[in-house]
Amino acid sequence: MDGGMVMETNYKLTLKIERYDPDTKESWVQDYQLEAGRILRFTDLFRKINNELDPTLAWNSSCEHAQCGTCAVMVNGRPLLACELLVENAVVQFGTTVFEIAPITVAPVVRDLIVDLEQAYERVNQAKPYIIKPVENFNKGNEYQISPRDLERYVDATRCINCFCCATACLSSQKTFLGPNAVLASIVRLMDPREEAKKERLKILYSEKGIYRCHTSKACSFVCPKEIDVAHFIALAKEGRFESEEGD
Amino acid sequence: MSGIFSISSTIKCDVLIIGAGGAGLRCAAEILEKRPGTDIVAVTKVANPQKSHTQTAQGGMAAVDPKDPVDKPVYHMFDTWKGSDCSADQNVIKKIVESGWEQTVWMENHGMHLSRDENGRVSKRTFGGHTLGFGETSAFRCVFEADRTGKGIMDNVWGEALKGGTSFINQAIATELLFTGDRCTGAVIFREKEGEFVVVLAKATVLATGGDGQIFKVTTNCRQNTGDGLAIILQSGLPVMDPEAVQFHPTGIVGPGILASETLRSVGGILRNKGLEPFMERYAPKMKELAPRDLVARAIETEVREGRGILNPDHNIEHVWIDLRHLSDYIHEVQIPEVSSFFKKFINLDPKKDLCPVRPSNHYQMGGIPTNEFGEIQKNSESLISGLFAVGECASASFHGFNRLGTNSLLELVTMGKVTGEKVVNCLDAEQPGRPKNAGEKTFSLFSGFMKQRGRDNLGQIREEMRILMTEKVGVFRTEEGISQALETLKELKERADKAALSSNSLIMNQDLIQRWELNNLLVVSMVTAQGALNRRESRGGHFREDFPERKDQFNHHTLAYMTEFGDVKLGERPIDMSIYEEKGEHYEKFGMIERKY
Numbered sequence: 001m002d003g004g005m006v007m008e009t010n011y012k013l014t015l016k017i018e019r020y021d022p023d024t025k026e027s028w029v030q031d032y033q034l035e036a037g038r039i040l041r042f043t044d045l046f047r048k049i050n051n052e053l054d055p056t057l058a059w060n061s062s063c064e065h066a067q068c069g070t071c072a073v074m075v076n077g078r079p080l081l082a083c084e085l086l087v088e089n090a091v092v093q094f095g096t097t098v099f100e101i102a103p104i105t106v107a108p109v110v111r112d113l114i115v116d117l118e119q120a121y122e123r124v125n126q127a128k129p130y131i132i133k134p135v136e137n138f139n140k141g142n143e144y145q146i147s148p149r150d151l152e153r154y155v156d157a158t159r160c161i162n163c164f165c166c167a168t169a170c171l172s173s174q175k176t177f178l179g180p181n182a183v184l185a186s187i188v189r190l191m192d193p194r195e196e197a198k199k200e201r202l203k204i205l206y207s208e209k210g211i212y213r214c215h216t217s218k219a220c221s222f223v224c225p226k227e228i229d230v231a232h233f234i235a236l237a238k239e240g241r242f243e244s245e246e247g248d
Numbered sequence: 249m250s251g252i253f254s255i256s257s258t259i260k261c262d263v264l265i266i267g268a269g270g271a272g273l274r275c276a277a278e279i280l281e282k283r284p285g286t287d288i289v290a291v292t293k294v295a296n297p298q299k300s301h302t303q304t305a306q307g308g309m310a311a312v313d314p315k316d317p318v319d320k321p322v323y324h325m326f327d328t329w330k331g332s333d334c335s336a337d338q339n340v341i342k343k344i345v346e347s348g349w350e351q352t353v354w355m356e357n358h359g360m361h362l363s364r365d366e367n368g369r370v371s372k373r374t375f376g377g378h379t380l381g382f383g384e385t386s387a388f389r390c391v392f393e394a395d396r397t398g399k400g401i402m403d404n405v406w407g408e409a410l411k412g413g414t415s416f417i418n419q420a421i422a423t424e425l426l427f428t429g430d431r432c433t434g435a436v437i438f439r440e441k442e443g444e445f446v447v448v449l450a451k452a453t454v455l456a457t458g459g460d461g462q463i464f465k466v467t468t469n470c471r472q473n474t475g476d477g478l479a480i481i482l483q484s485g486l487p488v489m490d491p492e493a494v495q496f497h498p499t500g501i502v503g504p505g506i507l508a509s510e511t512l513r514s515v516g517g518i519l520r521n522k523g524l525e526p527f528m529e530r531y532a533p534k535m536k537e538l539a540p541r542d543l544v545a546r547a548i549e550t551e552v553r554e555g556r557g558i559l560n561p562d563h564n565i566e567h568v569w570i571d572l573r574h575l576s577d578y579i580h581e582v583q584i585p586e587v588s589s590f591f592k593k594f595i596n597l598d599p600k601k602d603l604c605p606v607r608p609s610n611h612y613q614m615g616g617i618p619t620n621e622f623g624e625i626q627k628n629s630e631s632l633i634s635g636l637f638a639v640g641e642c643a644s645a646s647f648h649g650f651n652r653l654g655t656n657s658l659l660e661l662v663t664m665g666k667v668t669g670e671k672v673v674n675c676l677d678a679e680q681p682g683r684p685k686n687a688g689e690k691t692f693s694l695f696s697g698f699m700k701q702r703g704r705d706n707l708g709q710i711r712e713e714m715r716i717l718m719t720e721k722v723g724v725f726r727t728e729e730g731i732s733q734a735l736e737t738l739k740e741l742k743e744r745a746d747k748a749a750l751s752s753n754s755l756i757m758n759q760d761l762i763q764r765w766e767l768n769n770l771l772v773v774s775m776v777t778a779q780g781a782l783n784r785r786e787s788r789g790g791h792f793r794e795d796f797p798e799r800k801d802q803f804n805h806h807t808l809a810y811m812t813e814f815g816d817v818k819l820g821e822r823p824i825d826m827s828i829y830e831e832k833g834e835h836y837e838k839f840g841m842i843e844r845k846y
Contacts, residue, residue, distance in 0.1 A: 022756045037562040039595050041504065050759075051708035055751035058759045060295060062470045065506040065590065067399065068299040084593050110441050111757040117295040118418050118441075130407025131359040143356040145368035151361065158361045158403075159396065162298055194359060 009038045011087050011097060015045065017057065018102040020109045029100075030054075042082035042090070042101075043071055046113075058112040066225055069163025073113050074102040079168035081225045104168040106179070120164050123178045127204055129185040132197035144194050150244050154191035157184050157233050159226050166220035166230050177213035178204075180220035180230045187233045190242040198242075211237050253692040255436070256444040258683055261287040261415070262676050264434055264450035266422045267477065268292035270302030270398065271640025271661035272456030273405035273414075275623075277358075278669025280412030283676060289448055290409065291417045291437055293472045297406045301458050301470040301641075302661065305398025306509040306587060307375060308390035309658035311348035319387050321345050323380055325828065326838050327387075328656060331377045331540055332614075332649025333789035333799060334841050335493070335806070337825035340621050340645040344663045351662045352391050360404045362393050376510050377540040377653040382838055383846075386538065390655045395511055395586045401658060405665075417446075421476065421765065423691040425453070425484050425636070426684050430627070432636035433681035436691045440762060443755030447687050452635050452675040454668065455481070455617060455625075459641040460773045462766075464610035464723065465715040466500055466565075468507040474766040475773035477642035481617050482772055483690070486627060487808040489822060490615030491773065492780035493650045495790045496724050498544035500609020502560050502567045504594055508606055509587050510654045513537040515579050518571045519548065520603065521556035527568075535846040542651050542790045543846065545608040549724045552607070560605055569603035608724050614652050614790065615780075616644035618808065618822060623668030629808060629822045635675060639664045646806065649824075650789025698764050703747035707760065710745050711767050714738070714774060722778050727794050731782040738778065739815050742771050776809040779817040783807065789844075804841065 015032045032049050040048075046059045061071035064083040071082040076094050091097055103109050107119040137144055160181055167179035186204050189195040205211050211234055220230035236242065263279060265272045268290040279286050294300055312321045324345045329336060356362055356370060363371045372388040380387045393400035410416075417437060424436040426447070434449040457477030461469025478488045499508040499519075513519075518526050519537060531547040532539035539547075548568050551557055557566035572580070572588065580588050580600055591597045591604045617638040618626040623645070625636045640661045647660045721734035745767055751760045784807065786800040787793050808820035829839040 021754075023754050039562050041594070044504075047708075051706065051712065055706075055708060055760045058757055062294050062299040062472060063301070063304045064471060064504065065304065066593065067304045067396070067586075068294075068470070070295055070299045086594070086596060088596065111759075114757055116441065121296050125410060128411070129403065130411045132411075134357065134359075137357060141353060143353055143362070143370050146364055147368045148364045148366065151364055155361060155394075158400075161303075161399070162296070189359075192359065192361075194357075 009088070010035050011038065011091060013045070013087070014098045015049070016098065016100045017113070019057070019112050022111050036087050038086070038088040040087050042075070042085045045087070046082065058114050060114045067161060069161040072104050072163040072165050072168070074104060074168070076100050079104055079165035079223050081163060081165070084225065104164055106164045106167045106174060117164070120167070121162070123182040124162055124185055127178055127182040127186040131189060131192070131195050132200055134194055135196040146193060150193065153244060154188055156228050157188045159228055160184050161226060163225060165223045165225055169219040169223040171215045171217045171219060172213045176209060178209045180214070180234065183211055183237065184230055184233055187237050190237070205237055253445060253688070253695060255447050255688050258447045258449060259289060260449050260680055261289045262450060263288045263452045263454065263672055264448045265290040265454045265456060266435060267456035267458055267640070267642065268297040268406070268416065269300035269456060269458055269640060270401050270405055270658070271665045272454060273297060273409040274662045274665025275454055275456065275639055275669040275672065276414050277405050277408035277412065278666045279672055280409070280414070282670065282673045284412065286676065288409070288414045289417060289450070290414050291420050291422060291448070293419070293421055293476070295419055297409070297416065298402060300402060301473055302398045302402045304470065304507070305401070305658055306395045306507065307511050308373065308392030308397045308655045309352065309401070309662070310375065310378060310389050310653070310655040311352040311391055311659060312345065312389060313349055313372070318380055319389055322835055323382065323387065324348070324378070324389060326382050326835070327378050328647070328653060329839055330383070330842060330844055331651055331653040333651055333844050334804070335646070335649030335788060335824055337621070337646050338828040338839060339825045340647050342828060343621050343667070344647050344660055347663045348659055351659065351666065355401060355404055355662065358404055358408055360393065360400045362391055362400065374514050374538070375654045376514065376535070376538045378655070395509060395584055397658060401662065421762065422480060423694070423765070424688070425480055426687055427484070428681055428684055431634045431681070433684065436688050438691070440757055443757070445688060445691065447683055449681050449683055451678045451680065452637065452672045454672065455636070455638040455642055456640045457642045459613045460770070461610050461613070463715065463718050463770050463774045463777065465719040466505040466607070467610040468497055468500055468505055469610065474769050476766070476769050477617060477638065479769035479772045482776065482811050485810070485812055486625065486633065487618060487810045487820065488616060488776055489618035489644045489806050489808055490646065490650070490780065491613070491777040491809055492784055492791045492807060493614035493789060494610065494777065495541060495612040495614060495652055496545040496608040497611035498541055498548055498608050499570060499606040501590055501594060502563055502565050502605040502607055505609040506590055506594060507609065507611065508570065508590065508604070510541070511584055512570060512572060512587055515583050516575055519544070520569045520571050521551045522558050523556065527551055527556070532846050539846045540651060540653065542792070545724055546792060548608055558605065565607060567605040567607040570606045571603055572599040573601060573603070610719070612652055612657060613641060614644065614646065614648040614650060616642050618806070619643050619645050621645060621667070622671040623664055624671065629820060637668050637672060639668045650791055698750060698761065699753045701747055701749045703749055705744050705748040707745065707748050707764055707767060710741050710748065711763070711770065714741050714770060718774050718777070722774070722781055725792055725794050726781050728782065731778050734778045735775070735782065738771060738775050742814055745771065772811065772814065775815060776811055776817055779819070780807045780809055783819055801841065
């Protein structure tokens with residue numbers, strides 16, 4: 001029984017990492033050669049580089065189990081969470097042991113792989129990620145009753161962690177579009193029966209920077225680490241189908 | 249050398265909140281609800297409050313529904329008291345438990361997406377250590393948002409704080425608390441992205457910096473949980489309480505240490521050893537897999553130590569299995585989708601078909617900055633410091649005593665956040681404090697000390713050695729000999745760290761500089777943890793001394809630890825509040841120094 005996972009394999013990897021030094025404003029690509037076991041994650045690799053090769057390499061992470069979205073980076077052109085990319089999966093998925101690693105493109109780079117997420121979050125804040133005005137609760141002191149079927153329609157969209165992988169992959173410009181994750185935050189509350197301020201929400205969604213900037217490439221759904229079908233929710237929003245429908 | 253640093257600006261506000269996780273922002277939301285327009289500055293180490301450790305809590309939040317025909321607050325109080333190994337404060341237990349449902353409704357009414365039952369009501373499930381009738385049978389007392397309850401709470405309180413106009417300083421650390429006499433008047437903040445020091449002056453300061461799990465090698469804690477709040481408190485000459493009370497979650501995933509929630513066991517997951525024996529039957533015949541965390545953690549460690557573990561070659565870590573193969577697809581896909589997918593994602597195993605490797609992982613600090621039941625910080629066992637509060641995992645009121653029950657931490661952080669918020673509002677009519685003359689001196693001397701070193705030792709290596717040391721010597725099993733060795737080695741590690749050079753002296757987003765500062769905090773917190781563990785010559789809750797395996801009445805008190813000079817720990821005591829027992833109301837006899845058997 002315990003033989004099942006006793007597989008000792010080491011991979012020889014090359015990580016080509018985009019660097020940026022804010023003190024000198026210099027940018028360059030640095031190669032790191034390292035050997036790693038099959039189920040190490042890319043965050044483990046960055047830590048390995050810090051502890052064994054180069055303590056100056058800056059990268060960001062927090063929970064390191066795909067629940068906070070801090071460690072999003074580009075690996076061979078694809079935005080993903082470094083904490084959930086296993087070495088052996090990366091080798092299979094990309095068909096190589098050479099990985100080009102770059103910061104995500106949603107905000108200016110602060111240093112190396114760290115971008116200014118504060119600027120990226122500005123767009124989420126504009127979409128108001130909270131209940132603007134709650135509907136009157138006729139059952140004061142109690143929870144609102146929401147049927148599991150109604151919740152089911154939008155619960156997947158509440159799983160978004162704002163890692164900005166979708167915004168990185170999105171074909172629309174980040175200057176003109178709030179971005180898939182930001183509009184998702186507003187769509188959730190349009191589908192949530194507890195939100196009274198639906199008109200204000202629609203105004204945000206149908207604004208100059210709203211969902212009509214979306215080109216329906218579905219890149220957002222394709223790259224989402226939480227496997228949320230972001231494009232499905234944007235499609236519902238384009239059709240105005242927020243509320244539960246008869247026979248839905 | 250410290251002449252190269254300066255304070256770039258001074259920010260004046262009503263309330264400074266250091267740490268913008270669930271507790272800190274629940275506190276902010278309460279203040280804003282009671283006094284709209286309050287000027288709050290919230291500082292967080294992470295890139296955005298949504299990246300806080302609260303975000304990762306899975307299982308749920310305990311709350312007794314007054315409409316429940318069988319559950320009662322007194323049962324929850326009893327479970328918490330028993331679970332704490334008779335070391336929690338009963339005034340705090342009563343306050344928090346009685347507030348549980350109100351807190352749930354508040355969260356729900358403010359937009360949390362709690363899972364529902366068929367009637368559209370908030371669903372409840374069972375959780376380890378939660379019972380009806382004083383231990384008779386499992387209670388359905390845990391409300392939840394699938395297996396991402398912490399995220400639900402975090403999104404909610406962040407949203408509320410944002411809506412109320414809180415100013416956030418993201419990616420920043422608090423390096424020094426400011427005092428005018430016995431009153432806290434704010435803090436020095438280092439903004440990592442800008443490489444700037446700022447002074448924030450406030451009428452009230454709330455510490456909500458989270459836990460210290462990074463002192464251990466295997467931990468479920470986030471990368472930034474380095475005990476900063478505890479270190480800054482000690483540096484200010486104030487005590488921390490019960491640092492030796494550390495919880496090891498029985499089932500961390502081998503090897504990243506990621507938490508495999510208790511939910512896996514509450515939905516029917518079975519722990520098995522090398523011979524596939526369901527060994528919990530031997531350790532807790534009644535509760536089995538649902539026994540409290542410390543009992544399960546020691547059971548697993550014992551299995552491993554007695555040769556019934558399995559070795560994972562990649563991580564070189566011994567473990568046991570959790571068997572989820574017999575559970576229905578519905579359970580896998582609806583009740584535990586995220587936790588179940590962790591195994592697939594992080595170790596390439598399918599829990600529907602494969603046994604999954606788990607071992608105890610550091611999870612929670614029950615101790616912390618000692619506060620009263622309103623989150624006000626204690627100067628010593630008798631008096632308080634004005635204008636200074638602590639909430640969440642960095643604080644200890646104490647609701648958990650020496651062992652926390654699952655789902656009680658989220659309840660604590662929202663309740664104490666709220667209660668403390670109410671108390672903070674009382675400070676708002678005070679005068680705006682002026683800036684102390686020496687503001688920044690301590691910080692500048694510390695940072696210039698880091699920057700002038702030229703030694704070749706590797707800081708990352710020192711940190712790893714410390715984490716392995718703490719796991720081996722001050723972990724699930726502790727002995728006099730082991731802890732004494734740890735204390736000596738910690739002093740050596742501190743000396744080595746103090747000589748090691750930084751890889752760069754830049755101030756802008758210098759990860760090595762921040763980790764150097766964190767290493768100081770980790771060493772400080774390790775030191776008081778080990779000293780507390782050495783002094784407590786008994787076993788209680790999460791603190792298990794192999795050489796003193798029984799609980800002893802002479803230790804029926806909290807530990808207070810002070811340390812202004814590294815290695816020179818001074819210990820004191822705080823009595824355990826037993827007001828429920830002393831008031832002699834109904835069932836009071838359940839709240840004496842009872843035996844903790846399951």
